[in-house]
Amino acid sequence: xxxxxxxxxxxxxxxxxxxxxxxxxxxxxxxxxxxxxxxxxxxxxxxxxxxxxxxxxxxxxxxxxxxxxxxxxxxxxxxxxxxxxxxxxxxxxxxxxxxxxxxxxxxxxxxxxxxxxxxxxxxxxxxxxxxxxxxxxxxxxxxxxxxxxxxxxxxxxxxxxxxxxxxxxxxxxxxxxxxxxxxxxxxxxxxxxxxxxxxxxxxxxxxxxxxxxxxxxxxxxxxxxxxxxxxxxxxxxxxxxxxxxxxxxxxxxxxxxxxxxxxxxxxxxxxxxxxxxxxxxxxxxxxxxxxxxxxxxxxxxxxxxxxxxxxxxxxxxxxxxxxxxxxxx
Numbered sequence: 001x002x003x004x005x006x007x008x009x010x011x012x013x014x015x016x017x018x019x020x021x022x023x024x025x026x027x028x029x030x031x032x033x034x035x036x037x038x039x040x041x042x043x044x045x046x047x048x049x050x051x052x053x054x055x056x057x058x059x060x061x062x063x064x065x066x067x068x069x070x071x072x073x074x075x076x077x078x079x080x081x082x083x084x085x086x087x088x089x090x091x092x093x094x095x096x097x098x099x100x101x102x103x104x105x106x107x108x109x110x111x112x113x114x115x116x117x118x119x120x121x122x123x124x125x126x127x128x129x130x131x132x133x134x135x136x137x138x139x140x141x142x143x144x145x146x147x148x149x150x151x152x153x154x155x156x157x158x159x160x161x162x163x164x165x166x167x168x169x170x171x172x173x174x175x176x177x178x179x180x181x182x183x184x185x186x187x188x189x190x191x192x193x194x195x196x197x198x199x200x201x202x203x204x205x206x207x208x209x210x211x212x213x214x215x216x217x218x219x220x221x222x223x224x225x226x227x228x229x230x231x232x233x234x235x236x237x238x239x240x241x242x243x244x245x246x247x248x249x250x251x252x253x254x255x256x257x258x259x260x261x262x263x264x265x266x267x268x269x270x271x272x273x274x275x276x277x278x279x280x281x282x283x284x285x286x287x288x289x290x291x292x293x294x295x296x297x298x299x300x301x302x303x304x305x306x307x308x309x310x311x312x313x314x315x316x317x318x319x320x321x322x323x324x325x326x327x328x329x
Contacts, residue, residue: 004181004188011181011188016080016156023059023078025189026154026178030062033154033176034194036202037065039124040076045110047099056095061111062152063144064246065128066198066214072246073144074152074174074194075100081157090165093151093173100149108145112138150245152176152194160279167276174244175281195244197312200328216312218253219243219285220265220327225258232256232267236290240282241310248274253315254285257307257324263298265327267291268318296321 004011016022026033030040041061058075065071075096079089099107115122115137125137134140151173155162158175166172177192193199201214221238223231231238238254255268269287277284296318299305305325313327321327 004190006183006188009183009186011183011186014180014182014187016180019078019080019083022080022156022178025180026078027060029178029189029191032193033178033191034062034152035064035066035198037128038194039063039065039121039128041111041114041121043114045114047103047106047110056092056099058096061114063125063128064194065132066195066201068131068213069133070147071128071132071140071144072147072150074150077151077153077173079153079155081155081159081162085159085161085165089153089155089162093153093166093169096151097169097171100151104145107149108141111145112141115141150174154178156180158192158281163276163279163281166281167279171245172276192242195246196242196310197244197247200311204328216247216314217250218255218268218313218315218318219247219251220255220257220307220311220313220318222257222259222307222309225262228256228258228267232269232287232290236269236272236287237284238287239284240277240280241285242282243274243285243310247312248283251285253318254287255318259306263306265296265318265321265324266293268293268315293319296324296327299323299325 002013027040027042031038034040039062043060044057046055046057059078060076062074062076063071064074077092083089115125129140134143150171153173154176156177156179158177166175174194176194179190181188181190197216221241251271253268254271255265257265267290269290272286272288274283274285302325311328317327
């Protein structure tokens with residue numbers, strides 16, 4: 001069992017007593033789990049045709065406004081890992097997938113009713129609309145439902161069985177994990193968010209105070225010499241890497257940051273395809289048309305610039321950059 005040390009205090013894992021308790025914590029921390037520009041709707045609505053087996057009641061709904069031009073609607077399922085993966089969680093995802101395909105008009109009507117009946121929720125969404133191409137909530141909902149609705153599963157532990165069961169879906173749901181730890185009355189959480197690619201952009205917004213459209217088509221992955229040679233050079237691939245549905249849709253290139261003593265980016269390639277990697281819940285990225293660029297070197301006097309995990313940028317920045325920091329600005 002893992003423990004956490006914070007300021008010389010040991011925090012121990014504390015299981016959630018019920019799904020209701022877990023869901024409450026998810027709602028309280030929704031902006032951390034799903035992104036600061038997201039709106040979580042805590043409402044239960046049944047969707048699906050009356051005589052059909054394929055009916056479903058998601059635990060909640062999420063509108064992700066990170067992209068002002070292309071907001072995204074999610075069905076959210078909050079689960080504990082103690083629930084049976086195949087008879088419960090996987091079955092729910094199957095039902096949701098069928099509902100999304102067959103009941104778009106019903107989804108549109110019911111979610112509009114939810115939004116318009118809640119003044120606080122309505123006002124929150126109207127604030128976001130000011131920076132979008134949509135003039136009202138009806139236009140927004142038409143866009144969200146006509147676009148492919150995505151599914152997110154929030155769970156306290158992503159087991160290999162869960163990953164295997166979700167890998168069979170063409171549009172594999174995003175998995176968000178949330179664990180709770182305590183030291184006496186102090187609570188801490190460890191979580192993996194919906195979209196890791198947002199963290200760079202949220203840090204940038206915080207430091208500059210500017211809100212920009214989220215744009216990326218390239219992921220930069222840190223590599224030791226042996227890993228770079230084995231995966232990138234010899235196998236034309238990179239693995240394992242955690243990528244959201246949105247990232248898998250947007251990415252076109254993968255670049256390698258070679259760690260010390262090289263400390264530079266000199267290699268990138270086009271992404272050929274992305275596939276699940278074993279039962280890890282992560283992905284393997286297959287590459288083609290590998291190319292080199294003049295070494296983009298690590299800044300000598302800037303902290304927090306070298307990627308310690310995958311970071312996101314654009315190919316245009318990569319082709320122009322002289323220093324690593326220029327990839328993130």
